[in-house]
Amino acid sequence: MQNELNALEINKTWSLVDLPPNKRVIGCKWIYKIKYKSDGSIKKYKAIYLTDTRFLASKPVPTSIVITAKLCQNDSPPYNDPAYYRRLVGKLLYLTNSRPGISFEVQQLSQFMAQPTTNHHKALTRVLRYIKGNPGQGLFYLVSSSLQLKAFNDLDWTACVDSRKSISGCCVFLGNSLVSWKSKKHTTVVRSSSKAEYRALASSSCET
Template sequence: MNSKPVPTPIVKTTNLHQNDSNAYQDPVAYRRLVGRLLYLTNTRPYINYVAPQLSQLMANPTTAYFKTMTRVLRYIKGSPGQRLFYGTSSYLQLKAFSDYDWASCIDSRKSITCLYVFLGNSLVSWKSKKQNTLARSSLEAEYKALAATSCEIQWLTYMLDNFRIPFKRPAPLYCDNDPARPIAANSVFHERTKHIDIDCHVVKEHIQSNMFHLLPIKTTQQCADILTKALDPSPFIFLLSKLGVINIYSPACGGGGYWSQVIMLIINSHRILDQTRLR
């Protein structure tokens, strides 16, 4: 309670791995804190990068992992009023941001899939998850992330259709990987893409069905970049503002988007059910 707040949840130079330090003396307390951080990811998407990393070493946590977790707690202490804001004037169109972090896990060398999906200007879905298989190239990791994002857009599209909510199509999907976009538009597969042909077909099929279209974006403007790596305070705060995260204790805060909140509640209920099944 007496610690000083920090501007970011994780230091940029932090590299967590299994044998980085000595074992932590109280693993039960560590697991309890990690569980609470994972619960907070339902309303605080900006800690969804560091919280899953801390959960990877639940059996035998190290002092370095605990030190990283205490920094997350110091960040939360300094921003108790940060929440997602749903505006009443938001237009109904899905838009997504897809990114990846290639071979970022030091222990397994697996890549991380990161995505954000907005309904208008309201963030309704996000994910930062380690990919199931190793990616031999950054292009392969990017296409795995694009395939996961396209499936998320498809699910949300079906949900809106079932609710009979009119929304604008196609959804823009922003990707900052330049080689990935031409491959998605090119119907000819070659030696470079034969190991990711399934993901390529998934993305191409959704593009041809007019579900979404790929658009370029600068890395500095890529919202999903906040889920791929630790950032300095300036870019972290800038990307945080693009997520629609504001201080709810501010007098200027008020209102809420009805349909965005409905979608968010349903997605969170699915997440809680999935976590219950895993337990």
């Protein structure tokens, strides 16, 4: 297996599946071939993704979220096209399979699928503009790496403005390769920050 991996060409193009040209998956045009590069980029997919969302010509931004901004229910007038908002969030959920860096932002946006507001849509468009400015990011797994398992977690106590529930994040590495990640809001309100930290640590331990 090791020899087979070493024999792979970095810029080789791989066929994925034979589908009709108009076939779509969760609203995105299907890609027949993807060119893998040494940095793990999948720029061809990102370009078509942004074309479908009508953000290909948008102005890029350096970050995917404004740190000081806190999203909450009824923080602005309702967005006039909630179905379009839901479609975009669904595409971003799919994109987190290769872009873990936007997992927290997508977790935040997915809380307001029922009644999105203009502020929620503004935050959503910022994520898309961030993707526009960073099209080549993704996961890259080295052929040879150590088998040391490492896990990291963090917690934002009472981060949700509406429910006062905490939000925790976890990522697990096998060697230098990221193999598991998640950003999740807790199901209960915890009155102690220490107790919330222990809950986040227990969740990370189970994932490991």
